[in-house]
Every structure is written in structure tokens, then in C-alpha cells.
Amino acid sequence: AQTVTQSQPEMSVQEAETVTLSCTYDTSESDYYLFWYKQPPSRQMILVIRQEAYKQQNATENRFSVNFQKAAKSFSLKISDSQLGDAAMYFCAANSGYALNFGKGTSLLVTP
Amino acid sequence: DTAVSQTPKYLVTQMGNDKSIKCEQNLGHDTMYWYKQDSKKFLKIMFSYNNKELIINETVPNRFSPKSPDKAHLNLHINSLELGDSAVYFCASSHLRDTGGYTFGSGTRLTVV
Numbered sequence: 756a757q758t759v760t761q762s763q764p765e766m767s768v769q770e771a772e773t774v775t776l777s778c779t780y781d782t783s784e785s786d787y788y789l790f791w792y793k794q795p796p797s798r799q800m801i802l803v804i805r806q807e808a809y810k811q812q813n814a815t816e817n818r819f820s821v822n823f824q825k826a827a828k829s830f831s832l833k834i835s836d837s838q839l840g841d842a843a844m845y846f847c848a849a850n851s852g853y854a855l856n857f858g859k860g861t862s863l864l865v866t867p
Numbered sequence: 868d869t870a871v872s873q874t875p876k877y878l879v880t881q882m883g884n885d886k887s888i889k890c891e892q893n894l895g896h897d898t899m900y901w902y903k904q905d906s907k908k909f910l911k912i913m914f915s916y917n918n919k920e921l922i923i924n925e926t927v928p929n930r931f932s933p934k935s936p937d938k939a940h941l942n943l944h945i946n947s948l949e950l951g952d953s954a955v956y957f958c959a960s961s962h963l964r965d966t967g968g969y970t971f972g973s974g975t976r977l978t979v980v
Contacts, residue, residue: 790968794908798955800971844908853923854900854912855959855969 757782757849761858768837769866775822776832776861778847788850789823789830794860795843803845806830839865870894873958873972880948881980888943888975890958896970898922898963899941901933904955904974916941917963948979 758781768774780789791803806814806823813821818835834841842865847858871892880886892899900923901913915923916935930946945952958972 788968792968798974798976800957800959800969800974802968802970805968846910850968853898853915853917853963856912857910860908 757784757787757856759847759849759856759858761847761861763861764859765862765864767864767866768834768841770837770839772837773833773835774837774863776834776845776847776863778830778832778858780828780830780847780849782828782849789821790848790850790855791819791821791830791832792846792848792857793841793843794846795840800846804832834863837865839867841865871958871960871970871972873956873975875975876973877976877978879978879980882948882950884948885944885946886948886977887945888956888958888977890941890943890972892939892958892960892970894960894970896960896962897938898961899935899938900959900961900969901941901943902957902959902971904957906954910957914941914943945977948977950979953977953979 760779787808789806793801793803804816804819820833822831844860846860848855873890898917900915904910914933919935932944935941955974955976957974959969961969
């Protein structure tokens, strides 16, 4: 079984600044994948970034990047140059089998 | 061209009623899922179907019954609705063990009064 833990229920960042959202996971699988999803007030689930566990290189998508520490089972999301449109719930998720398991989410507030 | 579409988007109903939520995907995926998001925003897997066969059935009351008539459709039927069933229900699809992540529908907000 997998568990995904997000220890920050809420985070706040000023526009143009950088913020890091934390995520740790626990799995006994050797082959697994990690994801960050964004859920704005519209409630649509939007894939932000993904990481294959066998790849050492951290994934990057424009202003979004991850810090993947496999030994520590840590998968944090860094948002650079934060924008008002980044305000949302962010969910960390892990998939090593037949379903995505989600953390409880971090609510990100972006202030002007 | 919506990739994963759910209907209805909103559903308000009385306790004890039976209701269904429909889901369709046009991505050619072979696996579909139902997730429940509670009032605290926690997303939990309920069911997963691969090629019309049930592969995940989490601890869900048997009042919830999924039905997959074909690979592109996965419907959720709920009998004898209770107040605690109020939540947002998300349908999603993927290729089984796909590394690319899941595609989610826009969710159905169910309110039981």
C-alpha cells in the first residue's frame, strides 16, 4: 500500500516569488510514478508535473519543477515567479499499480 | 471535444433516493476510475475498471455500484442516498499503469438533503 503525506495544509506566496510545497510518500514498490495535480476553484484536476521514480533527473515544466529525493521518499514542488493564477489546491500523488493515491492537499494563496 | 465528460455536473436529491452519474471518455484509454472528494478535499479511489472488468473495489458501501458497458463508459449508481454521500465525485481515465497520469472529468457535486 502507498501513503502520500502533505504536511502543509496552507501556504502563501507573493506574486513573482518562489514557493515550495512539500510531499513525502511511502511505498514498497520499486517502480512507481509521482505527480502533482492542481485544483483551482473550478474544481478541475489539472496535471502539473510528473516524475518517474527510476529517473534521477528532476522533472521541470516551465515555472514548475520538482526536487525528487528517492532515498528520503520526498517529492517537493517548486513554483517560480508565482502568478495569481497559481492560486489553487495542490495535490501530490503516487501511482505504482492500479490507482493514484493522493495526499490531503496544500492550499496555495498568491498575494499581489 | 471534452476528453472525460461527466453528467450531471450538479445533483441535488433527497435522502433515500437512487441516482446515477455517467462518465464517458474519448481518449481510447482502457482503464477508468471513480474518485470521491470529501468536504475536506481529500480524494479517495472508489473503483477502477480495466477493459470493463473491475480491478479495484475499495471499502465502499454496497449502495454504490459501478457499471461499465464498454471501455469508454463508466457509470456510478447510488442507491438509498444518505447525507454522508454528499461530496464531489470525479471520473478519470488512463491506460493501465500509464506513466502519463490520469485525465479527470470536471466532477459531479452531489448534495443529499
